[in-house]
Amino acid sequence: VEVKQLHRTGFHFQPPMHWINDPNGPMYYKGVYHLFYQYNPKGAVWGNIVWAHSVSKDMINWKPLDPAIYPSKPFDINGCWSGSATILPGEKPIILYTGIDPQNRQVQNQAVPANYSDPYLREWVKPDNNPIIVPVGGMNASAFRDPTTAWWSNGHWKLVVGSRRKHRGMAYLYRSRDFVHWVKAQHPLHSSANTGMWECPDFYPVSSSGKSGLETSVLGQNVKHVLKVSLDLTRYEYYTLGTYDPRSDRYVPDNTSADGWSGLRYDYGNFYASKTFFDAGKNRRILWGWANESDTPNNDTSKGWAGIQLIPRTVWLDTSGKQLLQWPIKELETLRGEKVHISNQQIKQGDHFEVKGITAAQADVDVTFRLSSLDTAEQFDPSWVDAQALCGQKGSTVQGGIGPFGLLTLASENLEEYTPVFFRVFKASEGHVVLMCSDARSSSLRRELYRPSFAGFVNVNLADGKLSLRSLIDHSVVESFGAQGKTCITSRVYPTLAVFQDAHLYAFNNGSEIVTIENLNAWSMKSGQIS
Numbered sequence: 001v002e003v004k005q006l007h008r009t010g011f012h013f014q015p016p017m018h019w020i021n022d023p024n025g026p027m028y029y030k031g032v033y034h035l036f037y038q039y040n041p042k043g044a045v046w047g048n049i050v051w052a053h054s055v056s057k058d059m060i061n062w063k064p065l066d067p068a069i070y071p072s073k074p075f076d077i078n079g080c081w082s083g084s085a086t087i088l089p090g091e092k093p094i095i096l097y098t099g100i101d102p103q104n105r106q107v108q109n110q111a112v113p114a115n116y117s118d119p120y121l122r123e124w125v126k127p128d129n130n131p132i133i134v135p136v137g138g139m140n141a142s143a144f145r146d147p148t149t150a151w152w153s154n155g156h157w158k159l160v161v162g163s164r165r166k167h168r169g170m171a172y173l174y175r176s177r178d179f180v181h182w183v184k185a186q187h188p189l190h191s192s193a194n195t196g197m198w199e200c201p202d203f204y205p206v207s208s209s210g211k212s213g214l215e216t217s218v219l220g221q222n223v224k225h226v227l228k229v230s231l232d233l234t235r236y237e238y239y240t241l242g243t244y245d246p247r248s249d250r251y252v253p254d255n256t257s258a259d260g261w262s263g264l265r266y267d268y269g270n271f272y273a274s275k276t277f278f279d280a281g282k283n284r285r286i287l288w289g290w291a292n293e294s295d296t297p298n299n300d301t302s303k304g305w306a307g308i309q310l311i312p313r314t315v316w317l318d319t320s321g322k323q324l325l326q327w328p329i330k331e332l333e334t335l336r337g338e339k340v341h342i343s344n345q346q347i348k349q350g351d352h353f354e355v356k357g358i359t360a361a362q363a364d365v366d367v368t369f370r371l372s373s374l375d376t377a378e379q380f381d382p383s384w385v386d387a388q389a390l391c392g393q394k395g396s397t398v399q400g401g402i403g404p405f406g407l408l409t410l411a412s413e414n415l416e417e418y419t420p421v422f423f424r425v426f427k428a429s430e431g432h433v434v435l436m437c438s439d440a441r442s443s444s445l446r447r448e449l450y451r452p453s454f455a456g457f458v459n460v461n462l463a464d465g466k467l468s469l470r471s472l473i474d475h476s477v478v479e480s481f482g483a484q485g486k487t488c489i490t491s492r493v494y495p496t497l498a499v500f501q502d503a504h505l506y507a508f509n510n511g512s513e514i515v516t517i518e519n520l521n522a523w524s525m526k527s528g529q530i531s
């Protein structure tokens with residue numbers, strides 16, 4: 001198969017060819033970051049799943065290694081699916097993953113390094129006591145997978161496995177004293193009606209003050225917990241913030257943190273099966289997500305590859321305590337090349353102007369807009385609960401009061417193609433409502449693509465009249481961070497004209513109120529060493 005370079009990313013992780021999905025078992029061990037991921041060594045569609053393995057010193061430049069875990073034993077002969085790493089006392093990493101057994105049951109297995117002194121941990125061994133956890137009784141053996149990183153509390157190791165009971169999504173809890181014998185707790189850690197299968201659960205503490213990350217077993221007064229699940233019915237991820245009681249092993253979401261479909265999301269676009277880990281090297285918690293293609297499977301096959309890993313994000317609790325904040329890891333900035341800077345530039349209604357002097361198909365843009373007045377904001381209708389539908393109705397060309405304003409990324413010169421990332425501010429009975437969109441509808445002349453008007457609301461105080469936006473643009477992906485990481489949206493797009501040197505970047509405003517670019521910094525991005 002010849003791999004088509006068009007639309008391949010320069011600084012987002014992807015192997016030379018074939019299919020990838022979920023990031024697995026990310027960890028930091030002896031100065032090295034490990035990324036494992038679901039991989040089909042035989043083609044650009046899902047199947048034949050193994051754990052591919054790459055290592056890095058900075059999570060930006062990578063060295064590929066041979067697959068770490070692949071079907072070899074009855075307990076994983078039909079597939080090595082997602083899982084997590086735990087670093088046991090004495091700096092001993094261990095992996096838990098889902099194996100598909102000869103009856104196509106989903107069972108949980110362990111793998112340990114063959115040689116702890118190899119900093120790359122190239123070779124993994126599956127102990128004979130596998131599988132260590134199997135579905136029993138009334139459990140659904142085809143919906144029982146993706147074990148989390150284990151945490152230690154109250155004299156036990158604990159972990160959860162994602163599942164469902166009929167339509168109820170479940171995080172089954174297991175306990176062990178020795179990491180070998182695991183016993184299911186009577187109650188799940190948490191469950192929620194009508195949410196379907198909970199894939200790739202993730203459960204971890206965040207500090208109530210400051211940006212520092214916490215090791216997964218940390219408990220205490222100044223700690224909240226996050227439970228994230230990937231809902232396979234919508235292919236979106238939702239999280240809640242809440243309280244974990246290590247004695248009853250129950251997790252209760254805060255009353256400000258809705259459970260299920262109306263809940264908070266890490267990303268309002270193409271971002272799935274994510275996982276976090278504690279980076280002991282830099283004292284932060286890192287979030288890693290996968291973005292699949294929005295192209296047709298036939299095109300994936302003909303281009304020879306499918307799927308990318310998104311840029312790792314530092315994740316921490318907002319001072320409100322009501323949501324998480326996310327920001328691309330600072331190591332990404334080492335790839336910044338030529339820079340352009342713009343300040344105090346007004347954009348009037350209907351105007352757009354070009355940000356010149358950078359490679360617009362592979363760029364990092366960080367802009368702060370200033371609004372002089374909020375008086376002309378359109379009235380918000382409280383029935384508009386679905387941000388994506390609202391963006392579909394009020395797109396970047398639909399004139400408003402305050403906005404739409406923002407960036408036109410991956411744009412062709414005459415705007416036959418562009419992916420707008422923008423804000424629109426509404427007046428509501430209490431304050432303002434800010435909508436953020438990353439709208440793929442105009443991204444490509446190719447009509448058969450999936451081109452959703454992804455959007456989310458931004459819970460931001462506009463008292464200082466400022467709204468910021470950072471977008472990471474990389475050929476077929478636009479990853480955007482609104483208001484310093486309050487709302488994040490990732491789009492996959494496949495322009496036909498706006499490619500390589502023919503891609504442009506513009507700032508625009510289609511609101512009646514003038515918007516000022518207080519500051520804009522944009523950089524050409526160098527490619528990472530990836531494969």
Ligand code: DQQ
Pocket residue numbers: 021022038049081082098145146199200230272273
């Ligand atoms: N992908 C894995 C499963 C997981 C799903 C299989 C989520 O373990 O539930 O490749 O994308």
